[in-house]
Amino acid sequence: MHAEGASHKPKCPEGPVSILILGASGDLAKRKIIPALFALYCQNLLPEKFQVVGFARSRMSDEEFRGMATENLTCRYAPGNSCGELMEQFLARCFYFQGQYNSPESFRLFRERLLPLEGNEPTNRVFYMAIPPSVFLDVARSLKQAGLVTDGGASPWSRAVIEKPFGSDRSSSDEMVRNMAEVFEENQTYRIDHYLGKEVIQNLLVLRFANLIFDPIWNRAHIENVQISWKEDLSVEGRAGYFDGYGIIRDVIQNHLLQILALIAMEEPVSLHAKDIRDEKVKLLRSIPPVELRHVVVGQYAEGVWKGVRKAGYLEEEGVPKGSVTPTYAAAVLHVANRRWEGVPFLIRAGKGLNDRMTEIRIVFRETPGKLYDDALHEPVRNELVIRVQPDEAIVFRIMNKTPGLEMKLGISELNLRYQAAYRVEIPDAYECLLLDVLEGDESLFIRSDELAAAWDIFTPVLHRLEEERVQPEPYAFGAEGPLAAAGLAGRFGTGWR
Known part of the structure; x- marks a missing residue:
């Protein structure tokens, strides 16, 4: 849904972007997030400069991560001979880092891995929190401490995507909102309901x-x-x-x-x-x-x-x-x-x-x-x-x-x-x-x-x-x-x- 109205045509977002998947070894990343990103890539709806970087506790090399991702990639938008070529190009932009969610040191090392992938240039970042709510705050704080998150009105921008559950009642939901606001302002927080x-x-x-x-x-x-x-x-x-x-x-x-x-x-x-x-x-x-x-x-x-x-x-x-x-x-x-x-x-x-x-x-x-x-x-x-x-x-x-x-x-x-x-x-x-x-x-x-x-x-x-x-x-x-x-x-x- 777009503010421009009935004539809106999707266009490739401007500026380089890093799509960082926290919980990249999980089912959501494998079945939904990575296949959706590949579908956007096949339609030329990702920026020219982008990288998908997974972070999770599981030990995995870049190649193993790419192999995992391949299992659920489909060529709905790129049938025929172009499919294999597009898949190869997309997977070449996918990387993996193994770390602990409760370790600020892991995120400091994650930053050291990420910056060269971004060409040490100002880069927009999407943080997809495909992780249990119990570690949201630890991860968000560590991202901030590592210098990976910019402020709400800054350029390049930082945006966090959060999956349900958003608490278990009004009180726990309010607490989650307050805690996440320490790191991500409301205009940076994208609470997703896939329906x-x-x-x-x-x-x-x-x-x-x-x-x-x-x-x-x-x-x-x-x-x-x-x-x-x-x-x-x-x-x-x-x-x-x-x-x-x-x-x-x-x-x-x-x-x-x-x-x-x-x-x-x-x-x-x-x-x-x-x-x-x-x-x-x-x-x-x-x-x-x-x-x-x-x-x-x-x-x-x-x-x-x-x-x-x-x-x-x-x-x-x-x-x-x-x-x-x-x-x-x-x-x-x-x-x-x-x-x-x-x-x-x-x-x-x-x-x-x-x-x-x-x-x-x-x-x-x-x-x-x-x-x-x-x-x-x-x-x-x-x-x-x-x-x-x-x-x-x-x-x-x-x-x-x-x-x-x-x-x-x-x-x-x-x-x-x-x-x-x-x-x-x-x-x-x-x-x-x-x-x-x-x-x-x-x-x-x-x-x-x-x-x-x-x-x-x-x-x-x-x-x-x-x-x-x-x-x-x-x-x-x-x-x-x-x-x-x-x-x-x-x-x-x-x-x-x-």
Whole structure:
């Protein structure tokens, strides 16, 4: 997303840049960061002078680092004979340094390695913190002490990219923000939520504010409810140690899904500048009261059979403490206390070990008044706008239509925009978009500190109650729709999950 508006064309950022990946031997660097950088390189969207330098504790040579990086590089933008040549050129710019995150001396030596790679010239720097939050502050301070970080308004610039989790509640989040501010000013800090880089999510503001037909009906008079669903048919898959300390609300709902809600419900920004977009998101989040425990259902997947294979329950997963009450599923109903949305329930659910893998948004419109077509309908039907985030990105408008034939019979038809079929282009990975924005200094798709605080205010009270009261999650079989109580929660608001 770019402040220049609809005609913005990505361009190669100016000036030499070092992209420094802290935690370069980890899964995120291998699967997402380095492949995204290669994709940008293939499209001539990296500066002429750049280097990718990894830092991690694992012992590795430059060649071994390049070999690791190669495993996940694909030639989506450079098919044919040019692929191998481009890959070779890119990997020649990749280097590795082994050091300890809690050792200032390691970062002093890191600087000695880095400066010659930069040609001892003033160079912009991106610090990608692909590391556990527990070492953020040590690493940031050591970078500063080593003279690797410039001040916020300085040239060349320094920018830090930080991955979630951004704390575990409002208090710990505030502490993290304060600590990082010792080294990186707010305008240097890019808190990444990769969902905001997804093509369909970036299109939400365009859909709402560039199409006049939606403006008059985007309110409580015409919309009955909004549903946001995130479903995975996978287990915690080796992440049990991390996941058990956070749970599905912190891992998915408080960040990814709440960001989607904000884009759906916010008012039109004054402009597409980052400040104006984020101001409206903050205003919206502040208008959502803290979610109540009675409006939350939590569940935990149990043993089940999915696609003919036995799947272990969460409590059987390696690394999960005995008797854990960490939810792998949660559903919640939120309300927005403003004139546009008063009385409209926003139903949010997320879960692992379910019967599908998908993320989608459903805007459910109110029933058509009157009884004109009662004889042609078996039951009341509502229009729906369905925005499928993944897989198979699409925007679907469900409308009533006369089915062909001699009798007056109505049925649901779908006006369907499937991205792959409609555009026939390679849809960028979210990390490609977000890394390009970091290089260009566009903060629109990143989370500001006051936005983060407002999001935590919504969920911190209920998270504390769930933990203090050790609320038992309702078990559901792996491969099921989720806990039965989730359907009851939606029913209390006069609807069902769709």
